[in-house]
Amino acid sequence: MSHMEDSQNAAPGSVQANKLGGAKKSVEPAQNAAKRLQTELMQLMTSPAPGVSAFPSADGNLLSWRATIEGPADTPYSGLTFKLSFEFPSNYPYSPPTVLFRTPIYHPNVDFSGRICLDILKDKWTAAYNTQTVLLSLQSLLGEPNNTSPLNGEAAELWDKDPALFKTKVLARHKDIEDD
């Protein structure tokens, strides 16, 4: 087992995967993840869901994706577009991707570094989820925040108390960013 691990670490392309996998002892080959992500990419291109899109990032690493979500109508985020990053672990889909908002966003369940509190990205993840379902979940999170476990306490409070001020803060925080 240990020698297998070594040879994988030496293989090109797996350095990144290893970094993403954190301190995991057993690094699994990323081929399965790559294969699965190709299937997902195909699916996203052939039958796209409205308001969400995702592609591998420009550097050619299939384990790193960029995605966009359009703010749903009838929410404070209506008309805004949000960019996100997806980093897939080498044992994807058995472990969830790490998803961050790259566009600054004012939302009860997103902190100021873009980190997201969503159960399916943490302990509720199953291998039957995929990039598209994650994006759709995030899109619905924009309209229905979980205010009982906020990362941004002020936003959670304003959501109910003062929707107008909330909307102002959303617009003030939103800022279109360049792709890297």
Add this chain to the structure above:
Amino acid sequence: MFQPEPAAYIQVSTGYAIPHSVSDYTFEETPLRLNDGRGSGALGTGPSGANALLYAPMLSAPAGNRVQVGPAPSSPGSFNFNPTSLSAAPSTVPAPSHQPAPLPILLKMESSADELVAQEAAAREYQPQLEGPLVGKKTPSTAITEEYAKADPIYVQKTMMLPQTYTHYRQIQGDGNCGWRAIGFGYFETLIKTGSKARVDAEKERMQALNAYIETAGGVPAYVFQDFADETSSLLEKMSEMIGNPERAAEELLEAFNTPDVSNSIMYHFRLMASAYLKGHRATYGDFISTGTGVDGYCQAVLERHGVEIDHLGLELLVNVLLKPIDFVLEVAYLDRSPGSEVNIYRFPKEANSQLASDLGPTIHLLYRPDHYDILYPPEPVSLQVHRVTSLSQSYEIASTPAALHSYAQLNLQPLAFIPGFDASPAGLAPILDTTSASPLTTYSPSPVSPWVSAPFPDPALQATSASMAIPPPAPPLQPQTHPLRFSEYCQLPEYVENNTRREPTFQTATFKNSHFNVAHYNNPNFQPEEYKPEADDHDSPPRGGGRKRGSV
């Protein structure tokens, strides 16, 4: 045995989801697992188990209600528990229903918040050290006996009997998927054993239907699980090609199941099958879901989650969807501390429990130890005949017994009883030696018994006899299947001795009687109070020291 490793606390807090705010612990709802340290882990709670019970409610309930259980109760709602006491909670928390009840911010822990975050991060990253392959090699099951030789007497006894029913076993890695993986492996292995190409090909067909079922009943889009299903199909394809060469097929299977991609995919495919079957039979199984999350929540949190162990309902579902339609049976041997001398057996589907083993279809045998599954193998039909003492039935040869043998049979073998290993000799031995006409011995040369008789006594008077009987030279560990352990003097095992209708050696000298070798001695690890048995009084029960009557303890 229990080692309070620094990592032990980690499993308690793996579930909490939010890195930043202390106010938002949400605990994982899946049952927390023991460290899968085989043997020692199975023994359950360590010395700090009581602490776990103390702290568990504190962690999951609003603090204000629980002030009295805290280690340092101060004013209500603001007790200080420090993070070190938190870290002392071991991995054996019995995990009641962890409601994600928000912990009010009443705890004074500003100063330690950073430490907590660091601990939480470490907990999230924590991966238990897993050793060995995903699916191990087939090994004699006496290894299990040895593993438990120093354990609780119930384990010792059950594992002593185990190798008689199942000669071999195969270890599965304890990564939380072992039950699923074991059944997956067993399914393919059993298919190979049927030796029928038609049968394997029929399975490939059936997989297509099952995949459609996952889509319709399970509601999982085909593209999501196509990769998983492909691995199952391609392995079935390989098995079909190699069906004429079972050994190669078995090697291929072992290799496939030790390739994480393949192994995990097939396992996940099976998880989805079970999940779809549950969703397709909500009325039947809905009420058996104990997590309180309903069918869909259970599927998501238990069945479809990589690394979450299969439970009884999961076994039931997987057997119904995968094994029952092709008349495969799953038999689970439960090795736990329930009273009894043998492991408890339960078969899936439950109808199979009332049938004779010989009437059952191909059977996959699993060994369950608390929180872990391995694969068991019953003895091959041929070797079963060889190892049993069947030659006793050949007593018609008595007439032709050479005279020399009679003298041999009258030897006083009593001193042998003091040789530690001798005590564990098979039950057959005693009757043989007791018969005045020892005729079976003529046909006995390759039997497991002979080395015991000939080896320890190079008495010149005996040598001639031995030679005339052509007893082969001693080869001590001859038949590990029948008596796997060389007992130390610390391990007299009264229960085992009783079951074999042998009596423990009587301690004839005062030195022995008063030593801790005697199970009636309080220093003996298998201390067994003496019982007064009037019916046994006349012939057996030698008088023992009056001072040893400690039976009322």
